Amino acid sequence: MDAAPPSVPAPSPLLVLFDCDGTLVDSQxxxxxxxxxxxxxNGIALPSRERLLSVVGLSLNEAFLSLSGGATGYPVAAMAEAYRDAYLALRERAPMEPLFPDAREVIAALRARPEVTLGIVTGKARRGVDRLLAAHDMEGWFATIQTADDAPSKPHPAMVQQALRAVGALPEETVVVGDTTYDVLMALQAGASALGVTWGYHKAEDLRLAGAHRLVDAFSAVPGALAAITAARAASGTP
Ligand SMILES: [Mg+2]
Structure with a gap:
């Protein structure tokens, strides 16, 4: 008599939270x-390109606070307003920021897996995210979208915590995928895992030093890295 077939455990739930700028889209x-x-x-000397890109991922006010270097009288609010106006004007004329190679295919495949839930955690404004997803025909792909409109800037963990509440997930089932140390620190502060991507605006070494669990150099490597993070977490038994 045949033995009963071994029962295959259902895959564990996995919430994947993507950053936008520098992770999904190339907006530099x-x-x-x-x-x-x-x-x-505002008559202020332009910092280096590297310095400018280093603050991408923060909310606008925090980005300009960082660029000010603490200088008294630096017009943070006026800079943020001028930036916002310029960005919107550019969008009227320029084509939409392109997705990084394979982003769409990889996210579509993740989305098709029943145990996987997808979300977005971004320093962008909600209006910008909505426009981006519409332009790339990805509306409805993400179960939760957390933006600078409703939470403190990264690396505060609120965006991740709000995403967990929105979809009923646990921190130990959650991986944040992002290109900056702000994403990594936000994930760790929320008790989630961090997958660093090296095609964005912070250096791989900085992501590693911030505590990223894995780094990937191409979008096609994301599913394998997610599986490795999940397996390591299950093996260690520690969230
Ligand atoms: Mg980013």
């Missing part, structure tokens, strides 16, 4: 152009 040309415009309008 528009960001640098809008930064250039904001600095010119």
């Amino acid at each position: 040309h528009m960001i640098v152009a809008a930064m250039t415009s904001a600095h010119a309008l």
Whole structure:
């Protein structure tokens, strides 16, 4: 008599929270152009391109606070407003920021897996995210979208915590995928795992030092890295 077939355990639930700028979309040309415009309008010397891109991922006020270097009288609010206006004006004329290679295919495949839930955690405004998803025909792909409109800037963990509440997930089932140390620190502070991507705006070494559990150099490597993080977490028994 045949033995009963071994029962295959259902895959554990997995919530994957993606950052936008530098992770899903390559927005550096528009960001640098809008930064250039904001600095010119306010008569402030333009920092290096590397410095400008290092603050991408923070909410706008925090980004300009960081760029101010603590200088007294730096017009944070005026810079943020000028940047926002310039970015919106550029969007009227420029084509939408492109997705990074294979992003769409990989996310579509993740989305098709029953145990996987997808979300977005971004320093962008909600309006910008909605426009981006519509332009790339990805509306409805993400179960929860957390933006700078409803939470403190990264690396505060609120966006991740709100996403967990929104979909009923646990931190130990959650991986944040992002290109900056702000994403990594936000994930760790929320008790989630962090997958760093090296095609964005912070250096791989900085992501590693911040505590990223894995790093990937291409979108096609994301599913394997997610599986490795999940397996390591299950093996260690520690969330
Ligand atoms: Mg980013």
